[in-house]
Amino acid sequence: MRIRVENLWVTFKNKVALRGVCLDLFGDGAQVVALIGPSGAGKSTLLKLLKGMVRPSVGKVWVGSFPLHEGGGEGLQQVRKRTGMIYQTFQLIGRLTVLENVLIGRLPHLNLTQGLLRQFSEQDLAQAERLLEEVGLLEHAWQRADALSGGQQQRVGIARALIQEPALILADEPISALDPKNAQVIMDLLLGMVCRQGIPLLVTLHHLEMVRHYANRVVAFKDGQVFFDGPVSALTSEKEKDLYFGEEEASQTLGGLPSALTA
Numbered sequence: 638m639r640i641r642v643e644n645l646w647v648t649f650k651n652k653v654a655l656r657g658v659c660l661d662l663f664g665d666g667a668q669v670v671a672l673i674g675p676s677g678a679g680k681s682t683l684l685k686l687l688k689g690m691v692r693p694s695v696g697k698v699w700v701g702s703f704p705l706h707e708g709g710g711e712g713l714q715q716v717r718k719r720t721g722m723i724y725q726t727f728q729l730i731g732r733l734t735v736l737e738n739v740l741i742g743r744l745p746h747l748n749l750t751q752g753l754l755r756q757f758s759e760q761d762l763a764q765a766e767r768l769l770e771e772v773g774l775l776e777h778a779w780q781r782a783d784a785l786s787g788g789q790q791q792r793v794g795i796a797r798a799l800i801q802e803p804a805l806i807l808a809d810e811p812i813s814a815l816d817p818k819n820a821q822v823i824m825d826l827l828l829g830m831v832c833r834q835g836i837p838l839l840v841t842l843h844h845l846e847m848v849r850h851y852a853n854r855v856v857a858f859k860d861g862q863v864f865f866d867g868p869v870s871a872l873t874s875e876k877e878k879d880l881y882f883g884e885e886e887a888s889q890t891l892g893g894l895p896s897a898l899t900a
C-alpha cells in the first residue's frame with residue numbers, strides 16, 4: 638500500500654511535531670522502511686497519523702487511495718481496519734488470555750453486536766491459533782498475557798497485528814523494551830512474516846545496526862522535518878552523526894508555520 642504525504646504539518650497546541658513533510662513510501666518496491674531520528678523528532682506522530690489517530694493540521698496524506706486529510710467516514714474506518722500497529726510497550730490486556738489478545742485484532746472486522754459480545758468466528762479462532770503457532774506461543778494460548786515475558790508479549794503483538802489482515806504494518810520501536818537477543822528474534826520473526834505475506838512495514842528503530850540489517854530504505858526525521866530519505870547504503874556515518882549530534886535546524890516553536898495555522 639503506497640503512502641503519499643504532501644507538505645504535512647502537525648501541531649499540538651503550541652508545539653509543532655511535523656513541519657512541511659513530503660514522503661512517497663512503498664511505491665518503489667521497498668518493503669521495509671525504517672524511521673529513525675532523535676527523540677521528539679516526530680516519528681511516533683507520523684505513525685499515529687497514518688493509523689488515523691492524529692489529524693493533519695495542514696497538508697495532504699493518502700494511505701493507499703484514501704485521502705486521510707479529508708477526514709472521517711467509512712474510508713477512515715477502512716484505513717484503521719487495514720493498518721496493523723505494533724507498540725514498544727506491547728499494549729496487551731494483561732488479564733485476558735494470550736488467545737483473546739490475538740483475537741482483539743479481529744474486532745474492527747466484526748459488527749457492533751458481534752464486537753460487544755466478542756463473537757469471533759470459527760475461522761477467526763483457527764487463524765488466531767495458526768498465528769500463535771507461527772510465533773511459537775500456541776502452548777501459552779490459555780495463559781494470561783501478563784504472565785509472559787517481554788519478548789513473548791511482543792510475539793503476541795505481532796500475531797494480533799497480522800490477524801487484522803493488514804495492508805500495512807506500523808511498528809513503533811518494537812524492540813526498544815527487549816534485550817539484544819530477543820530484539821533480534823522479534824525482528825527476524827516480524828520481517829519473516831511480513832515479507833512472506835508481502836505486507837509493507839514502516840518501523841521506528843533506534844538501533845542503527847538493525848536498520849542496516851533489516852531495512853531497504855531509511856527515512857530520518859529531525860525536528861519534525863525529513864533530514865534524510867534514501868537507501869540504507871547512502872546513510873553515511875557522517876550523516877548519522879549530524880542527525881543525532883548536529884545542531885537543531887529549527888525549533889519546535891510556532892515559527893515558520895503556514896498562515897493557515899496561525900490565522
Ligand SMILES: Nc1ncnc2c1ncn2[C@@H]1O[C@H](COP(=O)(O)OP(=O)(O)OP(=O)(O)O)[C@@H](O)[C@H]1O
Pocket residue numbers: 649650652653654674675676677678679680681682683889
Ligand atoms: N499529544 C501531544 N500533545 C502535545 N505534544 C505532543 C503530543 N504528541 C507529541 N507531541 C510532541 O511532538 C513532538 C514529536 O513527538 P513524537 O512522539 O512524535 O517524537 P518521536 O520522534 O516519536 O520521539 P521518541 O523517539 O522519543 O519516541 C515532541 O515534541 C512531542 O513532545
Ligand SMILES: [Mg+2]
Pocket residue numbers: 680681682809
Ligand atoms: Mg516515538
